[in-house]
Amino acid sequence: MHEFSLASAIVEQVKEIIEEHKAIRVKKISISAGPYELIIPDLLQDSFKIITDELEKFRESVLELIRKPARITCLECDYNGEPDSEGDEEFAFNFKCPECGSRDTHIDRSYLTIESVDLELPS
Numbered sequence: 001m002h003e004f005s006l007a008s009a010i011v012e013q014v015k016e017i018i019e020e021h022k023a024i025r026v027k028k029i030s031i032s033a034g035p036y037e038l039i040i041p042d043l044l045q046d047s048f049k050i051i052t053d054e055l056e057k058f059r060e061s062v063l064e065l066i067r068k069p070a071r072i073t074c075l076e077c078d079y080n081g082e083p084d085s086e087g088d089e090e091f092a093f094n095f096k097c098p099e100c101g102s103r104d105t106h107i108d109r110s111y112l113t114i115e116s117v118d119l120e121l122p123s
């Protein structure tokens with residue numbers, strides 16, 4: 001289960017952040033993912049709940065998933081960023097470079113990242 005391993009990777013990373021800041025608990029975790037990260041949000045949420053169920057520091061924490069637009073790298077001019085809106089999302093190879101118009105582009109498929117972690121810190 002893809003979502004389960006993703007959720008546990010997120011929890012592991014957040015545990016380190018909690019440790020680092022000596023936080024009492026985590027209130028909210030925001031993660032971002034591109035459209036080609038094939039995540040089923042409900043499954044990710046369920047996995048997150050299962051994993052954090054027994055963890056005191058994750059009690060009532062919220063996991064927020066932010067969808068990011070696709071990113072491409074142009075093989076012609078080295079442009080890196082969002083593709084031309086003309087790109088057909090059904091076909092990753094069809095994205096057009098907004099800089100030079102080339103369709104010789106690469107889609108950056110995986111960039112799931114932790115955007116922010118909202119901690120409750122000791123006063």
Ligand SMILES: [Zn+2]
Pocket residue numbers: 074075076077078079097098099100101102
């Ligand atoms: Zn280009």
